[in-house]
Each structure stands twice: as C-alpha cells, then as structure tokens.
Amino acid sequence: xxxxxxxxxxxxxxxxxxxxxxxxxxxxxxxxxxxxxxxxxxxxxxxxxxxxxxxxxxxxxxxxxxxxxxxxxxxxxxxxxxxxxxxxxxxxxxxxxxxxxxxxxxxxxxxxxxxxxxxxxxxxxxxxxxxxxxxxxxxxxxxxxxxxxxxxxxxxxxxxxxxxxxxxxxxxxxxxxxxxxxxxxxxxxxxxxxxxxxxxxxxxxxxxxxxxxxxxxxxxxxxxxxxxxxxxxxxxxxxxxxxxxxxxxxxxxxxxxxxxxxxxxx
Amino acid sequence: xxxxxxxxxxxxxxxxxxxxxxxxxxxxxxxxxxxxxxxxxxxxxxxxxxxxxxxxxxxxxxxxxxxxxxxxxxxxxxxxxxxxxxxxxxxxxxxxxxxxxxxxxxxxxxxxxxxxxxxxxxxxxxxxxxxxxxxxxxxxxxxxxxxxxxxxxxxxxxxxxxxxxxxxxxxxxxxxxxxxxxxxxxxxxxxxxxxxxxxxxxxxxxxxxxxxxxxxxxxxxxxxxxxxxxxxxxxxxxxxxxxxxxxxxxxxxxxxxxxxxxxxxx
Amino acid sequence: xxxxxxxxxxxxxxxxxxxxxxxxxxxxxxxxxxxxxxxxxxxxxxxxxxxxxxxxxxxxxxxxxxxxxxxxxxxxxxxxxxxxxxxxxxxxxxxxxxxxxxxxxxxxxxxxxxxxxxxxxxxxxxxxxxxxxxxxxxxxxxxxxxxxxxxxxxxxxxxxxxxxxxxxxxxxxxxxxxxxxxxxxxxxxxxxxxxxxxxxxxxxxxxxxxxxxxxxxxxxxxxxxxxxxxxxxxxxxxxxxxxxxxxxxxxxxxxxxxxxxxxxxx
Numbered sequence: 001x002x003x004x005x006x007x008x009x010x011x012x013x014x015x016x017x018x019x020x021x022x023x024x025x026x027x028x029x030x031x032x033x034x035x036x037x038x039x040x041x042x043x044x045x046x047x048x049x050x051x052x053x054x055x056x057x058x059x060x061x062x063x064x065x066x067x068x069x070x071x072x073x074x075x076x077x078x079x080x081x082x083x084x085x086x087x088x089x090x091x092x093x094x095x096x097x098x099x100x101x102x103x104x105x106x107x108x109x110x111x112x113x114x115x116x117x118x119x120x121x122x123x124x125x126x127x128x129x130x131x132x133x134x135x136x137x138x139x140x141x142x143x144x145x146x147x148x149x150x151x152x153x154x155x156x157x158x159x160x161x162x163x164x165x166x167x168x169x170x171x172x173x174x175x176x177x178x179x180x181x182x183x184x185x186x187x188x189x190x191x192x193x194x195x196x197x198x199x200x201x202x203x204x205x206x207x208x209x210x211x212x213x214x215x216x217x218x219x220x221x222x223x224x225x226x227x228x229x230x231x232x233x234x235x236x237x238x239x240x241x242x243x244x245x246x247x248x249x250x251x252x253x254x255x256x257x258x259x260x261x262x263x264x265x266x
Numbered sequence: 267x268x269x270x271x272x273x274x275x276x277x278x279x280x281x282x283x284x285x286x287x288x289x290x291x292x293x294x295x296x297x298x299x300x301x302x303x304x305x306x307x308x309x310x311x312x313x314x315x316x317x318x319x320x321x322x323x324x325x326x327x328x329x330x331x332x333x334x335x336x337x338x339x340x341x342x343x344x345x346x347x348x349x350x351x352x353x354x355x356x357x358x359x360x361x362x363x364x365x366x367x368x369x370x371x372x373x374x375x376x377x378x379x380x381x382x383x384x385x386x387x388x389x390x391x392x393x394x395x396x397x398x399x400x401x402x403x404x405x406x407x408x409x410x411x412x413x414x415x416x417x418x419x420x421x422x423x424x425x426x427x428x429x430x431x432x433x434x435x436x437x438x439x440x441x442x443x444x445x446x447x448x449x450x451x452x453x454x455x456x457x458x459x460x461x462x463x464x465x466x467x468x469x470x471x472x473x474x475x476x477x478x479x480x481x482x483x484x485x486x487x488x489x490x491x492x493x494x495x496x497x498x499x500x501x502x503x504x505x506x507x508x509x510x511x512x513x514x515x516x517x518x519x520x521x522x523x524x525x526x527x528x529x530x531x532x
Numbered sequence: 533x534x535x536x537x538x539x540x541x542x543x544x545x546x547x548x549x550x551x552x553x554x555x556x557x558x559x560x561x562x563x564x565x566x567x568x569x570x571x572x573x574x575x576x577x578x579x580x581x582x583x584x585x586x587x588x589x590x591x592x593x594x595x596x597x598x599x600x601x602x603x604x605x606x607x608x609x610x611x612x613x614x615x616x617x618x619x620x621x622x623x624x625x626x627x628x629x630x631x632x633x634x635x636x637x638x639x640x641x642x643x644x645x646x647x648x649x650x651x652x653x654x655x656x657x658x659x660x661x662x663x664x665x666x667x668x669x670x671x672x673x674x675x676x677x678x679x680x681x682x683x684x685x686x687x688x689x690x691x692x693x694x695x696x697x698x699x700x701x702x703x704x705x706x707x708x709x710x711x712x713x714x715x716x717x718x719x720x721x722x723x724x725x726x727x728x729x730x731x732x733x734x735x736x737x738x739x740x741x742x743x744x745x746x747x748x749x750x751x752x753x754x755x756x757x758x759x760x761x762x763x764x765x766x767x768x769x770x771x772x773x774x775x776x777x778x779x780x781x782x783x784x785x786x787x788x789x790x791x792x793x794x795x796x797x798x
Contacts, residue, residue: 039573039589041305045461050506055461056375057305060347063379070378081592082616084348109588112602113595193784195577195587240582241780248507252459307571311727316772321727322641323571326613329645336644350614514773518725 009217014182015263018221019256021212026052030072030210034203035059035089037079037108040196043244047200050252051225053207059088068095072210075203076123079108081116093126102209104130106202111136124162129215132167132202152181165215167205169198173223177216184220185264186227188234190243197247201226204251220265228262229254275483280448281529284487285522287478292318296338296476300469301325301355303345303374306462309510313466316518317491319473325354334361338476341469342389345374347382359392368475370396372468377402390428395481398433398468418447431481433471435464439489443482450486451530452493454500456509463513467492470517486531494528495520541749546714547795550753551788553744558584562604562742566735567591567621569611569640572728575776579732582784583757585739591620600627604742607735608655611640613648625658634741636662638734643668656694661747664699664734684713697747699737701730705755709748716752717796718759720766722775729779733758736783752797760794761786 009017031054036044041057048055056067061084068074074096076089096103105128107120117140124131124141133141142158152174159166160178168174173184191197205222212218226247232254233246275283297320302310307323314321322333327350334340340362342355362369371394373386383406390397390407399407408424418440425432426444434440439450457463471488478484492513498520499512541549563586568576573589580587588599593616600606606628608621628635637660639652649672656663656673665673674690684706691698692710700706705716723729737754744750758779764786765778 037589038304038570039577042308042461042574045305046506046510049459049461056378057303058347058375058379060381062381063347066379081590081595109590112588113590113598115592115594193581195574195581237781239781239784240578241777241784244578244780245507245511245777248510249503249505252505252507304570308574308727311571312772312776315725315727322644323569324613324641324645326647328647329613332645511773511777514776515769515771518771518773 009180011182011266014220014265015224015260017217018224018263019259021208021218021221022225022254022259023256024211025207028211029054030207031056031070032073032075032203032206032210033068033071033092034075034077034206035085035092036075036077036199036203040077040079040199043196044200044203046248047251048203048207050248051204051207053210055203059085061087061091064088064092065095068092068101069099071101073206074101074103075106075206076103077106077108077199077202078110078116078120079199081113081119086119089123093123097127102129102215104128104132104202104206104209106132106199107137107141108199109137111140117141128164129209130165130167130205130219132169132198132205134198135168135170138166138168156181165219167219167223169201169223173227175216175219175223180216182220183266184223184227186224186231186262188230190234190237190240191230193240194244224259224263224265225251225254228259231262275446277448277532280486280531281490281526283483284490284529285525287474287484287487288491288520288525289522290477291473294477295320296473297322297336298339298341298469298472298476299334299337299358300341300343300472301351301358302341302343302465302469306343306345306465309462310466310469312514313517314469314473316514317470317473319476321469325351327353327357330354330358331361334358334367335365337367339472340367340369341372341472342369343372343374343465343468344376344382344386345465347379347385352385355389359389363392368395368481370394370398370468370472370475372398372465373403373407374465375403377406383407394430395475396431396433396471396485398435398464398471398485400435400464404432404434422447431485433485433489435467435489439493441482441485441489446482448486449532450489450493452490452497452528454496456500456503456506457496459506460510490525490529490531491517491520494525497528541712543714543798546752546797547756547792549749550756550795551791553740553750553753554757554786554791555788556743557739560743561586562739563588563602564605564607564735564738564742565589565600565603565624566607566609566738567617567624568607568609568731568735572609572611572731575728576732576735578780579783580735580739582780583736583739585742587735591617593619593623596620596624597627600624600633601631603633605738606633606635607638607738608635609638609640609731609734610642610648610652611731613645613651618651621655625655629659634661634747636660636664636734636738636741638664638731639669639673640731641669643672649673660696661741662697662699662737662751664701664730664737666701666730670698670700688713697751699751699755701733701755705759707748707751707755712748714752715798716755716759718756718763718794720762722766722769722772723762725772726776756791756795756797757783757786760791763794
C-alpha cells in the first residue's frame with residue numbers, strides 16, 4: 001500500500017479493519033439492492049446471505065425506487081443489458097444519490113459491447129462510490145489509456161479524476177481511491193472457473209459499503225473476505241462445482257482470527 | 267392442532283398422511299407450472315425434481331395457457347414483479363380455475379412494495395387453494411390487522427374470510443383453513459440463509475396440492491417434507507452453500523419411516 | 533455405429549477422438565454464446581467454464597451481433613420463449629451463418645407448445661450444424677413421423693433431409709448425420725433429476741463444435757464427455773443436489789485415459 005503521509009491507515013492495519021467490517025456486517029445485516037444479471041442472481045443472493053446481508057433484486061419500474069429507498073447499499077451490474085435494467089439503474093441511482101445511499105458499478109463485459117461501455121461511462125458520471133472491474137473492463141472504461149506496466153499509475157489517475165474508488169480484480173487485486181493504493185493477494189484460480197464470482201464479489205462490496213463509510217477500506221475488506229474464503233474453499237474443493245458451494249460455507253464461517261491470519265495485503 | 271369435533275383428522279395422523287402424500291407424489295410425478303422469480307427458478311426446479319414432480323416455468327403469453335392446461339398444479343410467485351409475469355399470472359389463473367387445477371399464491375416481499383401488495387390482493391380474490399407467506403407478508407395481506415400474540419386467531423379469521431388455506435412459515439409454521447390449525451416445528455435456521463428456500467417450499471406445496479385434494483393436508487405435508495429434509499440436511503452441512511445441496515439430496519432420499527419419526531406437528 | 537464404407541471413422545476410434553476434442557477445447561478455450569432459458573443460465577455457464585470454454589449470454593438487441601461475431605460457437609435454446617429471445621435468435625443466427633460460426637438448436641419443450649414448435653421449424657431451415665433434443669421433442673420436430681421401433685431410421689431420414697446432425701438424447705444417446713450413426717450408452721439416471729442438464733449438454737456440444745469441424749464427431753465427443761462425467765459424479769453423489777455439483781467437478785477433472793476407458797459408444 002502506498003499512501004501519502006497524511007493518511008494514517010497502513011497496510012498492516014487493513015486485516016483488522018476488514019475483520020471489524022465483517023463483524024458490523026453480521027450485526028447490522030444491511031439490505032443490499034442488486035440490479036444484476038440473470039446468470040448471477042442466485043449465486044449473488046446466496047453470497048450476500050452467507051455474509052449476513054439481506055439481498056433484494058427487483059428491477060420493476062413501479063417498485064424499484066421504494067426498494068432502493070429502504071436499502072443500505074445499491075449494486076448496479078451491467079451483465080444483463082436490457083432496456084428495463086437500464087431504466088431501473090437510472091431510477092435506482094437517482095434515489096440512492098438523493099438519500100446518500102452508497103452505490104457501486106460493476107461494468108461487466110463492457111470490453112465486448114460498445115453500447116454497454118457507453119452506458120457504463122454515463123453511470124460513472126453519476127458518482128458511484130466504487131467501480132469493481134477486471135483488466136479488460138478497466139481498459140474499456142479508461143479508453144485504453146492503460147499502458148503496459150503502468151497499471152497502478154493509470155488506476156490512480158482514473159480514481160482521482162473520477163473521484164471514486166477503483167477496484168481492479170485479478171490474480172492480484174488493486175484498490176485505489178486516488179490517494180491510497182492497496183494490493184490484495186488472496187484468492188484462488190478456481191474463482192475464475194465459477195460464473196458470477198466477480199458479480200458476487202461486487203455484491204459483497206455493496207454490503208461492506210453499507211457498514212463502512214470509507215469506501216476504500218470497505219472495498220479492501222470485501223476483497224479480503226472473499227479472497228480468504230476462496231483459499232479456504234479451494235483447500236476443500238475437488239473442482240469448480242464443489243468450490244462454488246464451499247466458498248459460501250467459508251464466507252459464512254469466516255472468523256476474525258482466520259481473516260487476519262490469512263490476509264495478504266500490501 | 268385445534269380442530270372442531272366434526273373434523274376427524276387429528277395431529278397424530280398428519281405424519282402418516284404426509285408420508286402418503288409423498289408416496290403419491292413420487293408415483294404420479296405431477297406437472298407443476300411455476301410462474302416464479304428469476305432468482306428462484308433454478309433452485310425451485312431442482313426442488314420439484316428432487317421430490318419427484320416435473321417443473322415447467324414459461325411465462326410467454328403465446329403458450330402459458332397450453333402449459334397450465336396440461337399441468338397438475340400452478341404456483342404464482344410474485345418475487346419478480348414485471349408486467350409480463352403479471353399478465354401471465356392472470357392468464358394462468360384463468361385457465362387453472364376453469365379446469366379446476368389447484369393453484370397457490372406466494373406473495374413474496376409484498377410488505378416492501380405497495381403495487382405488489384395490491385396485485386396480491388387482486389389475485390387473492392381469484393380463489394387460490396393456498397397462500398404461503400411469512401409474517402411481514404401476512405401483515406401486508408391482512409392490512410396489518412394482526413395484533414401481537416393474536417397470530418393464530420388472525421390467521422384463522424383470514425383463512426375463513428378468504429376461504430383459502432393460509433400457510434404462515436417461520437420458526438414455527440402454521441397451516442390454517444379456517445377450521446383446522448396445525449403447527450409444524452420442523453426445519454432449521456439454515457433454511458433462512460439460502461435464497462429461494464421459501465419459494466421452493468411453495469413449489470413443493472404445489473406438487474402436494476396436485477396429489478392431495480384436501481389443501482390443508484397437502485400444505486402440512488409439504489411443510490413437513492421440507493422441514494424434516496432441512497433437519498437432515500443441516501446435520502450434514504457445513505454452512506449455507508452445502509446446505510442448499512444437502513436439502514435436495516434429503517428430499518430425494520426421504521423415506522416414509524424417517525418422515526414419520528421426525529415429524530413434529532401439533 | 534453404422535457407416536458407409538467410404539467413411540473411415542469406426543466406433544472404436546470415437547473415444548480417442550473425443551479425448552482429442554476435449555484437449556483442444558481446454559487449449560483453445562472457445563467462446564460460446566448461449567441464448568438460453570432463465571432456469572438454465574447459471575448451470576450452463578458453469579458447465580462451459582468447467583469444460584474450459586468461455587460463456588456469454590446476452591440477448592440484448594443492441595449488442596448480440598457483436599457478441600456472436602466474436603464467439604466461436606452459438607447455442608440457441610428455446611426454453612424461455614419470449615419475443616426478445618426470438619428476435620435475438622434470428623439476429624444471432626444471421627451473424628453466425630454469415631461468419632460461418634457453427635451454431636446448434638436445442639428445441640426445449642416444443643412438444644408442449646405449438647408456437648415454440650413452429651419457431652423451431654423456422655430455425656431448422658436456417659441450417660444448424662446440430663439439433664440436440666429428447667424423444668418427444670424429436671417427435672414434435674419431425675411431425676410425429678417416428679414409428680415405434682423405427683427410431684434410428686427416422687433419425688437418419690431427419691438428419692439426411694435437414695442436412696444437419698441429429699443428437700437424440702435419452703437412456704441411450706443417438707447421434708446421426710444422415711450417413712453415420714453412433715450410440716452413446718454413458719450417463720446416469722440422476723442426470724434427469726437435475727434441471728438444465730440437457731441444456732448444459734447442448735452448451736457443451738457448442739464448445740466441441742467450436743474446436744471440431746466434423747459436427748458428428750463433435751457431438752459424439754460432447755455426449756461422451758458429459759456421459760462419462762455423469763457416471764463419475766453419480767458414484768460420488770448422494771442425490772440430485774450433490775450430483776449437480778459433482779458433475780461439474782468431474783467434467784473439470786476428466787482426463788484422457790478415464791474418458792477413453794469409460795466411453796461406451798457403438
């Protein structure tokens with residue numbers, strides 16, 4: 001983690017901060033409203049329940065404002081890109097911003113669809129607290145300005161210019177708010193062999209945003225929780241089928257000491 | 267169970283009745299058409315298959331009447347509240363009522379959405395054989411008339427006035443048809459940590475309604491089956507991920523003797 | 533397998549051919565775009581990932597052409613029959629045919645819905661490389677011309693007349709291209725107790741079509757892979773819940789020697 005002197009959080013403190021976030025999440029049981037894709041809905045809901053949060057997923061025009069108004073966080077995932085979800089996203093973000101409910105953007109597959117990338121950019125202007133994305137999605141969102149080897153600097157510029165937290169996930173996860181940068185090295189390759197794992201990580205970040213006002217800390221906490229749980233699950237799993245089940249069990253059972261002991265963040 | 271003298275079924279008979287229902291379900295393999303929410307579809311279909319029933323889930327205007335006409339029961343679950351499902355529900359109920367195919371209503375989250383509650387009340391007037399709901403949903407449907415401590419009496423009034431069976435699920439499940447009241451104490455807290463478990467219980471009640479004309483007995487049977495299976499699954503599970511898998515295995519393997527031995531109904 | 537003299541592939545060669553297809557699939561990681569039903573999406577995506585392929589599932593008008601143009605195969609599954617998916621299917625097939633991307637048709641439940649059967653026939657005229665179906669679906673597609681005991685001959689006529697490969701799955705799977713006929717005897721009855729298993733088999737055939745230009749061989753390979761994995765999974769499973777998980781693990785872990793040793797194809 002590279003942070004200016006003025007920022008007192010050091011990398012060594014982050015595992016304990018994450019443990020505190022997890023504890024508050026379980027105590028407060030935040031409601032997380034998820035506009036998410038059809039493939040991910042079931043696994044995402046189960047991930048939130050395993051962590052202690054309460055999911056809702058409606059996209060109906062008549063009722064989405066009421067759901068968001070009573071939620072503690074909002075996830076906008078672009079994985080299913082239909083007109084109804086686009087309208088729902090704009091309505092939901094309007095309510096969230098007005099009520100100061102934190103929301104995050106997961107710009108799924110925008111690297112493969114120009115209309116989706118254009119919509120993601122439009123949402124980005126509406127001030128999400130966090131954008132959680134993978135490498136190709138970040139490239140599409142930052143218009144390919146990321147030069148090789150310049151990943152961290154580009155992410156820092158992006159977060160600073162957009163006044164958001166950028167969560168770039170991969171073999172190593174980077175979390176940046178324009179001033180602070182943390183790298184999370186937890187996780188397992190099996191996470192890439194289960195559909196909707198990234199979507200579920202975003203939903204979990206919605207839950208942590210609901211209980212931790214510092215979005216950078218909340219994001220690091222979410223990625224540590226799912227990364228450590230992923231390692232525990234991988235040790236028990238025989239393949240991607242059992243892994244999907246084991247990671248829910250591991251998130252549900254994760255305790256403070258294990259999270260702190262296994263966290264690898266710098 | 268409190269029942270008038272004229273009603274010959276006593277609580278002690280219900281486990282054996284449930285076992286008979288399960289046996290008929292496996293022999294007849296009823297078709298259950300489910301209009302249900304996007305989050306629940308996969309788990310619901312797997313629950314029905316595990317129990318021995320055959321699910322179908324189309325909501326397309328062009329074909330839903332044909333599917334319902336050939337089904338043995340219909341589930342209308344309001345968890346995804348889009349205009350297409352609303353139209354589909356009305357069309358499907360029309361066919362079901364005309365052909366005397368039993369149908370049930372699961373008014374998911376109506377406590378959080380006034381338009382959904384209004385639609386649920388409209389459907390309630392179309393004579394479902396069963397309404398399966400949790401506490402807040404019952405409050406929304408009965409316009410908050412339930413006073414504390416008066417749960418059973420309120421449920422009895424509701425079932426009597428609406429001429430339906432009311433299945434109120436929670437730590438203790440209550441099943442009431444306006445004259446008879448049964449309480450099912452089976453189940454496990456893990457059931458609340460898996461998304462769509464209530465939806466799947468409703469679908470299972472659709473399957474039991476298809477093979478048992480007494481809707482009150484059919485509902486008690488469904489809740490005993492899933493409750494006992496939930497206890498068996500919880501004993502084997504390490505968390506909500508493995509529990510979701512184990513309960514399908516447990517429903518599929520449930521035998522007469524185990525169901526009767528473990529049933530707790532009064 | 534009955535084949536004309538001119539065709540040099542003999543049944544005894546098919547297991548090794550299937551093993552070669554699986555190896556290429558894992559090396560090339562083909563993109564398979566799936567227009568599929570809501571119930572099947574999650575399991576289908578996980579089956580493709582377990583096999584080594586990369587799924588995408590959008591049906592949005594604005595972007596489906598771009599997704600298909602960059603895919604290596606296309607699956608059109610009729611299990612959710614809404615107007616949006618119908619438009620998406622026609623657009624996607626147009627792109628696939630123009631770019632010579634192989635596509636296959638899975639005419640789910642056309643035996644239960646005349647409009648769905650009519651649409652399937654329309655798509656059949658657009659030259660799929662493969663139609664994967666069960667018995668009732670084949671009857672609906674071939675207008676009930678299948679006489680009892682005449683299954684193989686009817687399938688042969690169908691494939692010849694339609695210039696496609698017909699994959700008829702059941703206790704014994706038949707794969708026919710109008711000249712060659714293979715019978716695959718792998719699999720387990722538990723496969724019929726998990727929803728979307730047939731849909732996932734079709735998606736897997738999409739992945740094999742992407743790496744094997746002979747559609748008949750590609751189809752036999754897909755059915756051998758899922759059938760052998762099904763047997764391995766059944767030996768480990770306690771019921772349909774654990775089976776759904778185990779088959780993903782088994783597909784992911786399947787090695788050349790096991791596939792060849794367990795394949796039963798004639």
